[in-house]
Amino acid sequence: MKIATWNINGIKARIDNLLHWLKESDPDIACLQEIKSVDDQFPRLEIEALGYHVETHGQKGFNGVAILSKHRFDEVNRGLPGDDGDEQARFIEGVFTAGGRALRVVSLYLPNGNPVESEKFLYKLAWMSRLESWAAERLELEEPLVLAGDYNIIPQPEDCHDPAGWQGDALFRPESLTAFRRLANLGLTDSIRAVSDAPQSYTFWDYQGGAWPKNHGIRIDHLMLSPEAADHLESAEIEKYTRAWEKPSDHVPVSIRINLDTA
DNA sequence: ATGGTGGAAGATCCA
Numbered sequence: 163m164k165i166a167t168w169n170i171n172g173i174k175a176r177i178d179n180l181l182h183w184l185k186e187s188d189p190d191i192a193c194l195q196e197i198k199s200v201d202d203q204f205p206r207l208e209i210e211a212l213g214y215h216v217e218t219h220g221q222k223g224f225n226g227v228a229i230l231s232k233h234r235f236d237e238v239n240r241g242l243p244g245d246d247g248d249e250q251a252r253f254i255e256g257v258f259t260a261g262g263r264a265l266r267v268v269s270l271y272l273p274n275g276n277p278v279e280s281e282k283f284l285y286k287l288a289w290m291s292r293l294e295s296w297a298a299e300r301l302e303l304e305e306p307l308v309l310a311g312d313y314n315i316i317p318q319p320e321d322c323h324d325p326a327g328w329q330g331d332a333l334f335r336p337e338s339l340t341a342f343r344r345l346a347n348l349g350l351t352d353s354i355r356a357v358s359d360a361p362q363s364y365t366f367w368d369y370q371g372g373a374w375p376k377n378h379g380i381r382i383d384h385l386m387l388s389p390e391a392a393d394h395l396e397s398a399e400i401e402k403y404t405r406a407w408e409k410p411s412d413h414v415p416v417s418i419r420i421n422l423d424t425a
Numbered sequence: 426a427t428g429g430t431g432g433a434a435g436a437t438c439c440a
Contacts, residue, residue, distance in 0.1 A: 171431075171432065171440090172431085172432045172433070174432085174433080175431085175432060175433085176432095196432090196440090198432065198433060199433090222433090222434090223432090223433055223434065223438080223439085224432095224433080224438080224439060224440090225439095274439080274440060276439095276440080314440095368430080368440090369429095369430040369431055369440095370428090370429050370430050370431090371429065371430090409431095412430090412431080412440085
């Protein structure tokens with residue numbers, strides 16, 4: 163089974179690229195972030211025509227996440243628990259049946275958190291604390307769980323072109339990295355790191371300043387796996403070819419293959 | 426010092 167995550171930076175601007183990628187990459191489950199659309203304006207028909215079930219958690223203008231799946235959803239949960247006043251659409255969980263057992267897949271869009279002097283950084287850290295609580299609870303189920311999305315976290319210096327330049331940024335602040343490690347240390351495996359130590363494996367290149375041709379990127383899109391998923395990880399891949407397409411997203415897809423039939 | 430680029434929306438905000 164192939165599971166992918168992609169911050170598409172606007173579904174209206176990216177629908178042609180998305181359809182092309184779905185045909186080419188052919189994921190069984192695709193987690194999308196920054197759909198920047200309300201649910202009833204999401205172009206579900208074109209995607210359903212390719213054989214996908216579509217579940218969205220959108221909002222007007224910003225944020226918004228979705229899961230596309232060739233497998234039927236047994237259950238869908240929208241929103242990260244822990245703050246009833248949080249209006250931002252950044253989290254959706256789908257539950258599927260794979261290999262005769264439950265498979266949980268989350269599409270998440272973790273807050274950027276800049277500027278760090280603002281409420282936005284506090285919101286990022288609070289959101290990460292809520293995510294940690296949620297993950298701790300889910301891990302008790304001892305099921306295959308894939309936490310996929312744009313984490314807005316550069317885990318290690320080798321995950322960016324210029325660590326000194328990122329010093330102090332919310333994506334690389336010690337508080338942010340500590341919160342990410344706390345999450346990982348619950349027992350989640352970083353898929354890309356599990357299959358490769360290669361540096362300069364980036365998932366995002368800014369539109370500005372020729373970042374893409376200069377390969378000035380960062381690795382901030384991650385698929386974090388519970389032990390029951392990580393045990394069956396076969397491969398992980400950054401599909402960077404999409405960054406060279408016309409009208410690209412500034413992020414590229416990251417995908418994994420796991421074999422849950424042998425679970 | 427400024428603006429750099431792009432999306433959504435339709436003035437700015439967000440990244």
